[in-house]
Amino acid sequence: MTDDDGRVLNAEFAVESDGRGLALVLESAGGQSAAGPARNSDYTAALELLLARLGSRGAVLVDALVDSKRTAHLAEPDRRVLDGSVSLASVDDLAALRLQLTSRQGRIGQPPGAPKAGNNRKRLRLRLQVPGYGSGDVPRLAYDLAGGSSVPPAPGRSSRALPQPRRSVERGTVQLNEWWRDDPAECYWLEITDRNDLGANVQALQRDGSGRENWSYALVTALRPGDVVLHWHKTQRQVPGIVGYSFAADGPFEDELVWHARGSYGQARPAVEHPQPSWRYELADYTALPAPVDQVAFQRAETALRQIKQELEAEHSGPLYFPFAFYDQRPVRVMQAYLVKFPAAILGAVPELAAIPRRRMPQVSPVPTGVPARRRARRSSGSGYIADPLLRRALERHAVQKASDLYEGWTVQDVGDRESYDLRVTKDGEEVHVEVKGSSATADAVELTRNEVKHAHGTATDLVVVDQIEWSRLPNGEIRTNGGRVRRWETWVPKVEHLEPTRYRYRLPESDAELVE
Numbered sequence: 001m002t003d004d005d006g007r008v009l010n011a012e013f014a015v016e017s018d019g020r021g022l023a024l025v026l027e028s029a030g031g032q033s034a035a036g037p038a039r040n041s042d043y044t045a046a047l048e049l050l051l052a053r054l055g056s057r058g059a060v061l062v063d064a065l066v067d068s069k070r071t072a073h074l075a076e077p078d079r080r081v082l083d084g085s086v087s088l089a090s091v092d093d094l095a096a097l098r099l100q101l102t103s104r105q106g107r108i109g110q111p112p113g114a115p116k117a118g119n120n121r122k123r124l125r126l127r128l129q130v131p132g133y134g135s136g137d138v139p140r141l142a143y144d145l146a147g148g149s150s151v152p153p154a155p156g157r158s159s160r161a162l163p164q165p166r167r168s169v170e171r172g173t174v175q176l177n178e179w180w181r182d183d184p185a186e187c188y189w190l191e192i193t194d195r196n197d198l199g200a201n202v203q204a205l206q207r208d209g210s211g212r213e214n215w216s217y218a219l220v221t222a223l224r225p226g227d228v229v230l231h232w233h234k235t236q237r238q239v240p241g242i243v244g245y246s247f248a249a250d251g252p253f254e255d256e257l258v259w260h261a262r263g264s265y266g267q268a269r270p271a272v273e274h275p276q277p278s279w280r281y282e283l284a285d286y287t288a289l290p291a292p293v294d295q296v297a298f299q300r301a302e303t304a305l306r307q308i309k310q311e312l313e314a315e316h317s318g319p320l321y322f323p324f325a326f327y328d329q330r331p332v333r334v335m336q337a338y339l340v341k342f343p344a345a346i347l348g349a350v351p352e353l354a355a356i357p358r359r360r361m362p363q364v365s366p367v368p369t370g371v372p373a374r375r376r377a378r379r380s381s382g383s384g385y386i387a388d389p390l391l392r393r394a395l396e397r398h399a400v401q402k403a404s405d406l407y408e409g410w411t412v413q414d415v416g417d418r419e420s421y422d423l424r425v426t427k428d429g430e431e432v433h434v435e436v437k438g439s440s441a442t443a444d445a446v447e448l449t450r451n452e453v454k455h456a457h458g459t460a461t462d463l464v465v466v467d468q469i470e471w472s473r474l475p476n477g478e479i480r481t482n483g484g485r486v487r488r489w490e491t492w493v494p495k496v497e498h499l500e501p502t503r504y505r506y507r508l509p510e511s512d513a514e515l516v517e
Contacts, residue, residue, distance in 0.1 A: 002147040003049055006215045006337065008325050010038070011046035015142040017135040022128045024050065024145070025067060029121035043121045048098040050126075053145050055088035056212070059130040064101055067125035071109040079108055081124075147214075176215065176222055177318035180341060187227045188342040188356075189219070190242070190323045192334060194234040196472035199246040199286025200391055202229060203255060204338050206277040216337035219321060220279035223248040228357065229283060230342060232334060233292075240334070241294030244287055245356055251281030286390070293352040298324060299331040304349035306332075312343060391471070394479035399438025399466035402486050406464065407434075420451040421461060433461045435492070438484070443467040445500075453494050463492040 001009050012027040029043035040046075054061070064082035071079050081104040091097055106120040133141045180186035191202055204217035223229070227248040234240045256275035298305065305324055312320050321341040324332050347353045400422055404412045407425045416422040416436075423434035435456065437446040443465055455461065469484040 001046060001049070001145065002336075003045070004212075004215070006319055006321055006335075008335075009042040009046050009049075011040045011042040013046065013050065013142075013145070015138050015145070017138055018125075018127055021062065022130060022133060022135065022138065022141060024054075024126040024128060026050070026124045026126070028068060028119070028123040030119075040121075044098065044102065047101065047124070048094055050145055051088055051091075051094050051098060054128065054130065055091060055094070057130055057132070057144075058087075058089050059128050061086045061088055061126060062129055063125075063127040065125045065127075066105050066108045066122045068109070068123040071122070074109065081105055081108070176218055177316075177320075178222055179312070179316035179318065179320065185344045186341075187224070188344055188347070189223065189227060189229045189248075190232055190334075190340050190342040191229055192232045192234075192336075192338060192340070198231045198233060198236075198244060199283050201251075201280050201282050202339055203257060203278055203280040205257070206254075206279055215319070215321065216335075216339050217279065219339045219341070220281050221252045223251065223281045225249065230356065231286075237292040239292060239294045241292030241297075242289065242353070243292050244289050246283035246286045249282045249284040253280045253282070254278075255280040289355060291352075293350065295331070295333065297350055297352045298334070301346075301349045302326070302332045305346065308343055308345045308349060311345075391479055394471065394481050395438040395440060395469055396436075398469055398471075398481040398484065399436050399464070402438075402466045402484060403434055403436045403464040403488075406486070406488060420449070420455045431460070433459050435461055435463050437463075437465045438469060439465075439467040440469045440471055441467060448494065448499070453499065456492060456494055461492050463489040 001011065001013065003009055011029075014025045014027075016023045016025060026043065026047055027040050029041060030039040051061075061082065062085045063080065065076060066079045066081065081101050086097065088094075101124065102120045104120075105122045105124070106118050107114075108118075108122070110118050130141060189202075191198075202220050202223070204214075204220050206213065206217065208214045208217065225248055228245055229248060230242050230245045232241065233243045236243050255278045257278045306326060309320065309322050309324075309326075312322075320343075321337075323335055323340040323342050323346070325335050326332050347356055396416075400414060400416065403423060404414075407423075407427075410425040410427040410432075413424045413426075414422065415424050419433075421433040422436040425432050425434060433455070435452060437443070439446075446465060456463075465487050466484045467487075470482045472480050
Protein backbone atom coordinates (compact mmCIF):
# COMPACT_ATOMS: atom_id res chain seq x y z
CA MET A 1 0.00 0.00 0.00
CA THR A 2 0.95 3.66 -0.33
CA ASP A 3 0.26 6.52 2.03
CA ASP A 4 -1.48 9.75 1.01
CA ASP A 5 1.84 11.27 -0.10
CA GLY A 6 2.58 8.33 -2.38
CA ARG A 7 5.21 6.69 -0.15
CA VAL A 8 5.23 2.92 -0.46
CA LEU A 9 4.74 1.46 3.01
CA ASN A 10 6.60 -1.60 4.25
CA ALA A 11 3.42 -3.29 5.42
CA GLU A 12 1.35 -6.12 3.97
CA PHE A 13 -2.34 -6.75 4.43
CA ALA A 14 -5.08 -8.82 2.84
CA VAL A 15 -8.86 -8.67 2.67
CA GLU A 16 -10.78 -11.90 3.13
CA SER A 17 -14.35 -13.11 3.30
CA ASP A 18 -14.96 -13.92 6.95
CA GLY A 19 -18.21 -15.76 7.54
CA ARG A 20 -20.96 -13.41 6.43
CA GLY A 21 -18.75 -10.36 6.44
CA LEU A 22 -15.30 -9.13 5.49
CA ALA A 23 -12.02 -9.16 7.35
CA LEU A 24 -8.82 -7.20 6.94
CA VAL A 25 -5.72 -9.15 8.00
CA LEU A 26 -2.62 -7.05 8.73
CA GLU A 27 0.57 -9.11 8.78
CA SER A 28 2.86 -8.94 11.80
CA ALA A 29 5.97 -6.83 12.08
CA GLY A 30 9.41 -8.06 13.06
CA GLY A 31 12.87 -6.66 13.65
CA GLN A 32 15.91 -6.94 11.43
CA SER A 33 17.81 -10.18 11.71
CA ALA A 34 20.57 -12.13 10.00
CA ALA A 35 17.90 -13.48 7.65
CA GLY A 36 17.05 -10.07 6.28
CA PRO A 37 15.73 -6.56 6.93
CA ALA A 38 12.86 -5.61 9.19
CA ARG A 39 9.50 -7.12 8.21
CA ASN A 40 6.49 -4.83 7.84
CA SER A 41 8.26 -2.02 9.68
CA ASP A 42 5.43 0.43 8.82
CA TYR A 43 2.86 -1.70 10.65
CA THR A 44 1.73 1.08 13.00
CA ALA A 45 1.40 3.74 10.32
CA ALA A 46 -0.37 1.31 8.00
CA LEU A 47 -2.88 0.29 10.66
CA GLU A 48 -3.81 3.89 11.43
CA LEU A 49 -4.09 4.70 7.73
CA LEU A 50 -6.27 1.66 7.08
CA LEU A 51 -8.60 2.70 9.92
CA ALA A 52 -8.85 6.17 8.37
CA ARG A 53 -9.62 4.82 4.89
CA LEU A 54 -12.21 2.47 6.32
CA GLY A 55 -13.74 5.35 8.27
CA SER A 56 -14.08 7.40 5.10
CA ARG A 57 -16.21 4.57 3.71
CA GLY A 58 -18.48 4.44 6.74
CA ALA A 59 -17.11 1.09 7.90
CA VAL A 60 -17.96 -0.51 11.24
CA LEU A 61 -15.16 -2.34 13.04
CA VAL A 62 -17.08 -5.34 14.38
CA ASP A 63 -14.24 -7.19 16.06
CA ALA A 64 -10.44 -7.23 16.33
CA LEU A 65 -8.44 -10.37 17.14
CA VAL A 66 -4.80 -11.38 17.30
CA ASP A 67 -4.54 -13.93 14.50
CA SER A 68 -1.02 -15.35 14.79
CA LYS A 69 -0.06 -19.02 14.61
CA ARG A 70 1.13 -18.97 18.22
CA THR A 71 -2.27 -17.84 19.45
CA ALA A 72 -4.42 -19.98 17.15
CA HIS A 73 -5.12 -22.45 19.97
CA LEU A 74 -6.73 -19.74 22.11
CA ALA A 75 -10.46 -19.07 22.11
CA GLU A 76 -11.54 -15.85 20.42
CA PRO A 77 -12.36 -14.03 23.70
CA ASP A 78 -8.74 -14.61 24.75
CA ARG A 79 -7.43 -13.09 21.52
CA ARG A 80 -9.75 -10.09 21.37
CA VAL A 81 -8.30 -6.54 21.51
CA LEU A 82 -11.57 -4.63 21.07
CA ASP A 83 -14.32 -4.19 23.65
CA GLY A 84 -17.19 -3.74 21.20
CA SER A 85 -18.03 -2.71 17.66
CA VAL A 86 -16.92 0.78 16.60
CA SER A 87 -18.27 3.03 13.84
CA LEU A 88 -14.99 4.29 12.42
CA ALA A 89 -16.56 7.36 10.84
CA SER A 90 -17.45 8.67 14.30
CA VAL A 91 -14.00 8.16 15.85
CA ASP A 92 -12.35 11.51 16.54
CA ASP A 93 -8.98 10.11 17.61
CA LEU A 94 -7.89 7.27 15.35
CA ALA A 95 -4.43 7.30 16.89
CA ALA A 96 -5.96 6.40 20.25
CA LEU A 97 -7.96 3.57 18.70
CA ARG A 98 -4.87 2.29 16.94
CA LEU A 99 -2.93 2.41 20.21
CA GLN A 100 -5.65 0.36 21.90
CA LEU A 101 -5.47 -2.29 19.18
CA THR A 102 -1.69 -2.58 19.44
CA SER A 103 -1.07 -2.18 23.18
CA ARG A 104 -3.51 -4.95 24.09
CA GLN A 105 -1.68 -7.43 21.89
CA GLY A 106 1.38 -7.61 24.12
CA ARG A 107 -0.09 -9.94 26.76
CA ILE A 108 -1.97 -12.20 24.37
CA GLY A 109 -0.23 -15.57 24.05
CA GLN A 110 2.18 -14.84 26.91
CA PRO A 111 2.52 -17.50 29.62
CA PRO A 112 0.94 -16.63 32.98
CA GLY A 113 3.27 -14.55 35.14
CA ALA A 114 5.45 -13.44 32.23
CA PRO A 115 7.55 -10.48 33.47
CA LYS A 116 6.85 -8.31 30.45
CA ALA A 117 4.53 -8.02 27.48
CA GLY A 118 5.44 -9.48 24.13
CA ASN A 119 5.24 -8.15 20.59
CA ASN A 120 2.43 -5.60 20.15
CA ARG A 121 2.55 -5.75 16.35
CA LYS A 122 1.20 -9.26 15.83
CA ARG A 123 -0.86 -10.52 12.91
CA LEU A 124 -4.20 -8.78 13.37
CA ARG A 125 -7.66 -9.66 12.05
CA LEU A 126 -10.20 -6.83 11.79
CA ARG A 127 -13.77 -7.98 11.11
CA LEU A 128 -15.69 -5.36 9.19
CA GLN A 129 -18.97 -4.20 7.80
CA VAL A 130 -18.31 -1.81 4.92
CA PRO A 131 -21.24 -0.20 3.09
CA GLY A 132 -21.14 -1.00 -0.60
CA TYR A 133 -18.82 -3.98 -0.18
CA GLY A 134 -19.93 -7.60 0.19
CA SER A 135 -18.21 -10.97 0.23
CA GLY A 136 -17.81 -10.76 -3.54
CA ASP A 137 -15.98 -7.44 -3.32
CA VAL A 138 -12.78 -8.65 -1.64
CA PRO A 139 -10.37 -7.55 -4.43
CA ARG A 140 -12.15 -4.21 -4.81
CA LEU A 141 -11.88 -3.35 -1.11
CA ALA A 142 -8.24 -4.43 -1.00
CA TYR A 143 -7.50 -2.22 -4.01
CA ASP A 144 -9.26 0.78 -2.49
CA LEU A 145 -7.57 0.46 0.88
CA ALA A 146 -4.14 0.02 -0.69
CA GLY A 147 -4.40 3.49 -2.19
CA GLY A 148 -6.03 2.73 -5.53
CA SER A 149 -3.12 3.81 -7.77
CA SER A 150 -3.95 2.81 -11.32
CA VAL A 151 -3.48 3.76 -14.92
CA PRO A 152 -6.05 6.31 -16.05
CA PRO A 153 -8.11 5.59 -19.12
CA ALA A 154 -7.90 6.94 -22.62
CA PRO A 155 -8.65 10.64 -23.23
CA GLY A 156 -11.81 12.13 -21.88
CA ARG A 157 -15.00 13.59 -23.16
CA SER A 158 -15.44 17.27 -22.52
CA SER A 159 -13.06 20.07 -21.71
CA ARG A 160 -13.12 23.37 -19.91
CA ALA A 161 -10.10 25.54 -19.30
CA LEU A 162 -8.71 25.90 -15.81
CA PRO A 163 -6.85 29.21 -15.52
CA GLN A 164 -5.97 28.65 -11.85
CA PRO A 165 -5.54 24.93 -11.05
CA ARG A 166 -6.96 23.83 -7.74
CA ARG A 167 -4.42 22.50 -5.28
CA SER A 168 -6.56 21.85 -2.19
CA VAL A 169 -10.27 22.46 -2.39
CA GLU A 170 -11.65 20.58 0.58
CA ARG A 171 -10.70 18.24 3.38
CA GLY A 172 -8.75 15.21 2.24
CA THR A 173 -7.38 16.63 -1.02
CA VAL A 174 -3.70 16.63 -1.88
CA GLN A 175 -1.52 19.68 -1.24
CA LEU A 176 1.23 19.23 -3.81
CA ASN A 177 4.83 19.73 -2.73
CA GLU A 178 6.17 21.54 -5.83
CA TRP A 179 9.85 21.32 -4.93
CA TRP A 180 10.84 21.78 -8.62
CA ARG A 181 8.96 25.06 -9.16
CA ASP A 182 11.95 27.45 -9.04
CA ASP A 183 14.37 25.28 -11.02
CA PRO A 184 13.91 25.50 -14.84
CA ALA A 185 16.02 22.36 -15.29
CA GLU A 186 13.46 20.29 -13.41
CA CYS A 187 11.07 20.09 -16.33
CA TYR A 188 10.69 16.31 -16.70
CA TRP A 189 7.79 13.97 -15.93
CA LEU A 190 7.01 10.29 -16.42
CA GLU A 191 3.62 8.98 -17.54
CA ILE A 192 3.16 5.28 -16.68
CA THR A 193 0.39 3.81 -18.79
CA ASP A 194 -0.86 1.27 -21.29
CA ARG A 195 -3.02 3.66 -23.31
CA ASN A 196 -2.88 3.51 -27.10
CA ASP A 197 -2.79 7.26 -27.72
CA LEU A 198 0.59 8.23 -26.33
CA GLY A 199 1.45 11.87 -26.67
CA ALA A 200 -2.10 13.21 -26.93
CA ASN A 201 -2.27 14.48 -23.38
CA VAL A 202 -1.83 13.49 -19.78
CA GLN A 203 -5.18 12.99 -18.10
CA ALA A 204 -6.41 11.55 -14.81
CA LEU A 205 -9.49 11.59 -12.62
CA GLN A 206 -9.73 14.41 -10.09
CA ARG A 207 -10.59 11.73 -7.52
CA ASP A 208 -9.82 8.03 -7.57
CA GLY A 209 -12.29 5.20 -7.23
CA SER A 210 -12.42 5.62 -3.46
CA GLY A 211 -13.43 9.29 -3.76
CA ARG A 212 -10.06 10.62 -2.62
CA GLU A 213 -7.74 12.97 -4.51
CA ASN A 214 -4.63 11.09 -5.57
CA TRP A 215 -1.28 12.92 -5.68
CA SER A 216 -0.32 11.12 -8.90
CA TYR A 217 -3.47 12.36 -10.60
CA ALA A 218 -3.23 15.88 -9.17
CA LEU A 219 0.28 16.23 -10.60
CA VAL A 220 -1.36 16.77 -14.00
CA THR A 221 -2.18 20.29 -12.81
CA ALA A 222 1.49 21.03 -12.06
CA LEU A 223 2.85 20.77 -15.60
CA ARG A 224 4.15 23.91 -17.34
CA PRO A 225 4.34 24.71 -21.07
CA GLY A 226 7.52 23.23 -22.49
CA ASP A 227 7.92 20.51 -19.86
CA VAL A 228 9.08 17.15 -21.22
CA VAL A 229 6.82 14.16 -20.55
CA LEU A 230 8.44 10.74 -20.89
CA HIS A 231 6.06 7.89 -21.67
CA TRP A 232 6.49 4.53 -19.93
CA HIS A 233 4.31 2.00 -21.75
CA LYS A 234 3.66 -1.48 -20.42
CA THR A 235 3.06 -3.38 -23.65
CA GLN A 236 3.87 -1.32 -26.76
CA ARG A 237 7.42 -2.70 -27.25
CA GLN A 238 6.94 -6.18 -25.73
CA VAL A 239 8.78 -5.14 -22.55
CA PRO A 240 7.68 -2.31 -20.22
CA GLY A 241 9.81 0.78 -20.61
CA ILE A 242 10.10 4.38 -21.75
CA VAL A 243 9.11 4.36 -25.43
CA GLY A 244 8.95 8.07 -26.30
CA TYR A 245 8.51 11.64 -25.10
CA SER A 246 6.28 14.66 -25.71
CA PHE A 247 6.15 18.31 -24.71
CA ALA A 248 3.53 19.95 -22.50
CA ALA A 249 1.63 22.36 -24.75
CA ASP A 250 -1.48 23.76 -23.08
CA GLY A 251 -3.39 23.39 -19.84
CA PRO A 252 -4.30 22.40 -17.31
CA PHE A 253 -7.95 21.83 -18.20
CA GLU A 254 -10.87 20.50 -16.27
CA ASP A 255 -12.30 17.62 -18.23
CA GLU A 256 -14.53 14.58 -17.97
CA LEU A 257 -13.83 10.97 -18.86
CA VAL A 258 -15.23 7.50 -18.48
CA TRP A 259 -13.05 5.37 -16.24
CA HIS A 260 -11.87 2.01 -17.57
CA ALA A 261 -9.94 0.31 -14.78
CA ARG A 262 -6.85 -1.78 -15.52
CA GLY A 263 -5.31 -4.68 -13.63
CA SER A 264 -6.88 -7.49 -11.62
CA TYR A 265 -7.89 -5.25 -8.71
CA GLY A 266 -9.01 -2.40 -10.97
CA GLN A 267 -11.16 -4.69 -13.07
CA ALA A 268 -12.85 -5.99 -9.93
CA ARG A 269 -14.18 -2.50 -9.27
CA PRO A 270 -17.74 -1.81 -10.43
CA ALA A 271 -17.85 -0.21 -13.86
CA VAL A 272 -18.74 3.49 -13.92
CA GLU A 273 -20.05 4.31 -17.38
CA HIS A 274 -20.81 8.00 -16.87
CA PRO A 275 -18.14 10.72 -17.28
CA GLN A 276 -16.31 11.77 -14.12
CA PRO A 277 -14.34 15.00 -13.45
CA SER A 278 -10.70 14.81 -14.51
CA TRP A 279 -7.58 16.92 -15.07
CA ARG A 280 -6.03 17.14 -18.54
CA TYR A 281 -2.92 18.76 -20.02
CA GLU A 282 -2.43 18.84 -23.79
CA LEU A 283 0.83 17.49 -25.25
CA ALA A 284 2.55 18.01 -28.60
CA ASP A 285 5.44 16.72 -30.73
CA TYR A 286 5.42 13.08 -29.67
CA THR A 287 8.73 11.41 -30.56
CA ALA A 288 9.27 7.66 -30.35
CA LEU A 289 12.61 6.38 -29.04
CA PRO A 290 14.54 3.95 -31.29
CA ALA A 291 14.41 1.33 -28.53
CA PRO A 292 12.59 1.22 -25.18
CA VAL A 293 14.50 2.11 -22.03
CA ASP A 294 13.32 -0.74 -19.82
CA GLN A 295 13.69 -1.89 -16.23
CA VAL A 296 17.13 -3.37 -16.89
CA ALA A 297 18.60 0.04 -17.68
CA PHE A 298 17.36 1.48 -14.41
CA GLN A 299 18.42 -1.58 -12.43
CA ARG A 300 21.97 -1.08 -13.69
CA ALA A 301 21.77 2.51 -12.44
CA GLU A 302 20.10 1.68 -9.12
CA THR A 303 23.00 2.92 -6.97
CA ALA A 304 22.98 6.26 -8.77
CA LEU A 305 19.19 6.49 -8.55
CA ARG A 306 19.28 5.92 -4.80
CA GLN A 307 21.92 8.62 -4.46
CA ILE A 308 19.83 11.08 -6.49
CA LYS A 309 16.84 10.47 -4.26
CA GLN A 310 18.90 10.87 -1.08
CA GLU A 311 20.34 14.17 -2.27
CA LEU A 312 16.90 15.51 -3.20
CA GLU A 313 15.50 14.44 0.18
CA ALA A 314 18.34 16.28 1.90
CA GLU A 315 17.61 19.43 -0.12
CA HIS A 316 13.80 19.39 -0.15
CA SER A 317 11.37 18.47 2.61
CA GLY A 318 8.16 16.66 1.80
CA PRO A 319 7.31 14.10 -0.88
CA LEU A 320 9.36 14.03 -4.09
CA TYR A 321 6.92 11.95 -6.20
CA PHE A 322 10.00 9.98 -7.23
CA PRO A 323 9.55 7.71 -10.28
CA PHE A 324 11.10 4.58 -8.78
CA ALA A 325 10.53 2.45 -5.71
CA PHE A 326 13.44 0.79 -3.91
CA TYR A 327 13.37 -2.50 -2.02
CA ASP A 328 15.68 -4.39 0.28
CA GLN A 329 15.48 -7.77 -1.45
CA ARG A 330 14.53 -7.05 -5.06
CA PRO A 331 15.67 -4.63 -7.78
CA VAL A 332 14.37 -1.12 -8.26
CA ARG A 333 11.02 -0.85 -10.04
CA VAL A 334 8.99 1.93 -11.60
CA MET A 335 6.36 3.38 -9.27
CA GLN A 336 2.83 2.01 -9.31
CA ALA A 337 1.32 5.37 -10.20
CA TYR A 338 0.18 7.31 -13.27
CA LEU A 339 2.19 10.54 -13.38
CA VAL A 340 5.40 11.04 -11.38
CA LYS A 341 8.13 13.68 -11.26
CA PHE A 342 11.29 12.69 -13.12
CA PRO A 343 14.31 14.47 -11.61
CA ALA A 344 16.64 15.89 -14.25
CA ALA A 345 19.67 14.17 -12.68
CA ILE A 346 18.31 10.78 -13.77
CA LEU A 347 18.95 11.68 -17.40
CA GLY A 348 22.67 11.84 -16.67
CA ALA A 349 22.64 8.62 -14.66
CA VAL A 350 21.04 6.44 -17.34
CA PRO A 351 23.01 6.47 -20.65
CA GLU A 352 20.03 5.08 -22.57
CA LEU A 353 18.20 8.39 -21.98
CA ALA A 354 20.77 10.40 -23.94
CA ALA A 355 18.24 11.01 -26.73
CA ILE A 356 15.85 12.89 -24.43
CA PRO A 357 16.06 16.63 -25.22
CA ARG A 358 17.10 19.09 -22.55
CA ARG A 359 15.07 22.23 -21.84
CA ARG A 360 13.48 22.81 -25.22
CA MET A 361 10.12 24.46 -25.81
CA PRO A 362 7.65 22.49 -27.92
CA GLN A 363 7.11 23.35 -31.57
CA VAL A 364 3.35 23.78 -31.61
CA SER A 365 1.59 25.06 -34.72
CA PRO A 366 0.11 28.57 -34.38
CA VAL A 367 -3.49 28.75 -33.26
CA PRO A 368 -5.71 29.12 -36.35
CA THR A 369 -7.45 32.46 -36.79
CA GLY A 370 -10.76 32.53 -34.98
CA VAL A 371 -10.00 29.46 -32.85
CA PRO A 372 -9.25 30.03 -29.14
CA ALA A 373 -6.10 28.44 -27.78
CA ARG A 374 -8.00 27.48 -24.65
CA ARG A 375 -11.59 26.48 -24.35
CA ARG A 376 -13.25 28.56 -21.68
CA ALA A 377 -15.11 27.07 -18.78
CA ARG A 378 -18.38 25.50 -19.83
CA ARG A 379 -20.37 22.56 -18.56
CA SER A 380 -21.20 20.82 -21.82
CA SER A 381 -18.83 18.77 -23.91
CA GLY A 382 -17.65 19.84 -27.30
CA SER A 383 -15.19 19.78 -30.14
CA GLY A 384 -12.45 22.37 -29.77
CA TYR A 385 -8.86 23.19 -30.56
CA ILE A 386 -6.37 20.33 -30.18
CA ALA A 387 -2.79 21.35 -29.40
CA ASP A 388 -1.11 18.38 -31.13
CA PRO A 389 -1.03 19.38 -34.84
CA LEU A 390 -0.51 15.80 -36.04
CA LEU A 391 -3.55 14.55 -34.12
CA ARG A 392 -5.60 17.56 -35.17
CA ARG A 393 -4.92 16.91 -38.86
CA ALA A 394 -5.62 13.18 -38.52
CA LEU A 395 -9.02 13.80 -36.92
CA GLU A 396 -9.87 16.45 -39.52
CA ARG A 397 -8.98 14.12 -42.41
CA HIS A 398 -10.99 11.29 -40.89
CA ALA A 399 -14.05 13.49 -40.38
CA VAL A 400 -13.87 14.92 -43.92
CA GLN A 401 -13.67 11.42 -45.39
CA LYS A 402 -16.67 10.29 -43.33
CA ALA A 403 -18.61 13.35 -44.48
CA SER A 404 -17.66 12.74 -48.12
CA ASP A 405 -19.05 9.21 -47.90
CA LEU A 406 -22.51 10.64 -47.11
CA TYR A 407 -22.78 12.22 -50.54
CA GLU A 408 -22.78 9.11 -52.70
CA GLY A 409 -23.65 10.01 -56.27
CA TRP A 410 -22.52 13.61 -55.82
CA THR A 411 -19.33 15.17 -57.09
CA VAL A 412 -17.33 15.95 -53.95
CA GLN A 413 -14.47 18.47 -53.77
CA ASP A 414 -12.33 19.06 -50.67
CA VAL A 415 -11.92 22.86 -50.52
CA GLY A 416 -11.05 23.29 -46.86
CA ASP A 417 -7.58 24.64 -47.57
CA ARG A 418 -8.93 27.67 -49.47
CA GLU A 419 -12.55 28.24 -48.42
CA SER A 420 -14.35 28.91 -45.13
CA TYR A 421 -16.12 25.53 -45.48
CA ASP A 422 -14.75 22.05 -46.09
CA LEU A 423 -16.58 20.32 -48.96
CA ARG A 424 -18.31 21.48 -52.13
CA VAL A 425 -20.75 18.85 -53.40
CA THR A 426 -22.64 19.13 -56.70
CA LYS A 427 -25.27 17.04 -58.47
CA ASP A 428 -27.51 17.85 -61.43
CA GLY A 429 -26.73 21.55 -61.19
CA GLU A 430 -27.35 21.73 -57.44
CA GLU A 431 -24.47 22.90 -55.22
CA VAL A 432 -24.25 22.42 -51.46
CA HIS A 433 -21.44 23.48 -49.15
CA VAL A 434 -20.55 21.25 -46.19
CA GLU A 435 -19.01 22.36 -42.92
CA VAL A 436 -17.25 19.41 -41.20
CA LYS A 437 -16.21 19.08 -37.57
CA GLY A 438 -14.33 16.11 -36.11
CA SER A 439 -13.60 15.11 -32.52
CA SER A 440 -12.44 12.13 -30.50
CA ALA A 441 -14.71 13.34 -27.72
CA THR A 442 -18.50 13.24 -27.46
CA ALA A 443 -19.48 16.60 -28.91
CA ASP A 444 -22.62 18.50 -28.03
CA ALA A 445 -21.01 21.76 -29.14
CA VAL A 446 -18.46 22.74 -31.81
CA GLU A 447 -16.19 25.72 -32.36
CA LEU A 448 -17.15 28.02 -35.24
CA THR A 449 -15.21 30.93 -36.71
CA ARG A 450 -16.89 34.20 -37.62
CA ASN A 451 -16.45 33.40 -41.32
CA GLU A 452 -18.03 29.97 -40.94
CA VAL A 453 -21.12 31.46 -39.31
CA LYS A 454 -21.35 34.24 -41.90
CA HIS A 455 -21.01 31.78 -44.79
CA ALA A 456 -23.73 29.44 -43.49
CA HIS A 457 -26.17 32.36 -43.29
CA GLY A 458 -25.63 33.27 -46.93
CA THR A 459 -25.21 29.92 -48.74
CA ALA A 460 -26.94 26.54 -48.66
CA THR A 461 -24.79 24.63 -46.17
CA ASP A 462 -24.91 21.26 -44.42
CA LEU A 463 -23.20 20.67 -41.07
CA VAL A 464 -21.61 17.25 -40.53
CA VAL A 465 -20.15 16.40 -37.11
CA VAL A 466 -18.09 13.24 -36.66
CA ASP A 467 -17.35 12.64 -32.97
CA GLN A 468 -16.25 9.70 -30.80
CA ILE A 469 -13.47 8.99 -33.32
CA GLU A 470 -11.19 6.22 -32.07
CA TRP A 471 -7.50 6.76 -32.62
CA SER A 472 -4.11 5.39 -31.66
CA ARG A 473 -0.54 6.51 -32.11
CA LEU A 474 1.78 4.02 -33.77
CA PRO A 475 5.36 3.50 -32.52
CA ASN A 476 6.65 5.66 -35.40
CA GLY A 477 4.44 8.55 -34.24
CA GLU A 478 1.78 8.28 -36.95
CA ILE A 479 -1.90 8.54 -36.01
CA ARG A 480 -4.38 5.80 -36.93
CA THR A 481 -8.10 6.70 -36.83
CA ASN A 482 -11.21 4.55 -36.88
CA GLY A 483 -14.99 4.72 -36.50
CA GLY A 484 -16.88 7.66 -35.09
CA ARG A 485 -20.50 8.78 -34.83
CA VAL A 486 -21.68 10.74 -37.89
CA ARG A 487 -24.48 13.33 -37.64
CA ARG A 488 -25.72 15.68 -40.37
CA TRP A 489 -27.84 18.84 -40.22
CA GLU A 490 -29.10 19.63 -43.73
CA THR A 491 -29.66 23.23 -44.85
CA TRP A 492 -28.02 24.35 -41.63
CA VAL A 493 -28.24 27.94 -40.43
CA PRO A 494 -26.64 28.61 -37.00
CA LYS A 495 -29.18 30.51 -34.92
CA VAL A 496 -28.05 33.37 -32.73
CA GLU A 497 -29.48 31.80 -29.58
CA HIS A 498 -27.33 28.71 -30.18
CA LEU A 499 -24.10 30.66 -30.47
CA GLU A 500 -21.96 31.25 -27.40
CA PRO A 501 -19.08 33.77 -27.67
CA THR A 502 -15.70 32.31 -26.73
CA ARG A 503 -13.60 35.45 -27.21
CA TYR A 504 -13.93 39.08 -28.35
CA ARG A 505 -11.96 41.40 -30.63
CA TYR A 506 -11.65 44.68 -28.72
CA ARG A 507 -10.98 47.89 -30.66
CA LEU A 508 -8.71 50.10 -28.57
CA PRO A 509 -10.01 53.66 -27.86
CA GLU A 510 -8.13 56.34 -29.77
CA SER A 511 -7.85 58.59 -26.71
CA ASP A 512 -7.65 58.38 -22.92
CA ALA A 513 -4.60 56.10 -22.97
CA GLU A 514 -1.61 57.02 -20.84
CA LEU A 515 1.72 56.48 -22.58
CA VAL A 516 3.95 54.99 -19.90
CA GLU A 517 7.00 53.90 -21.90
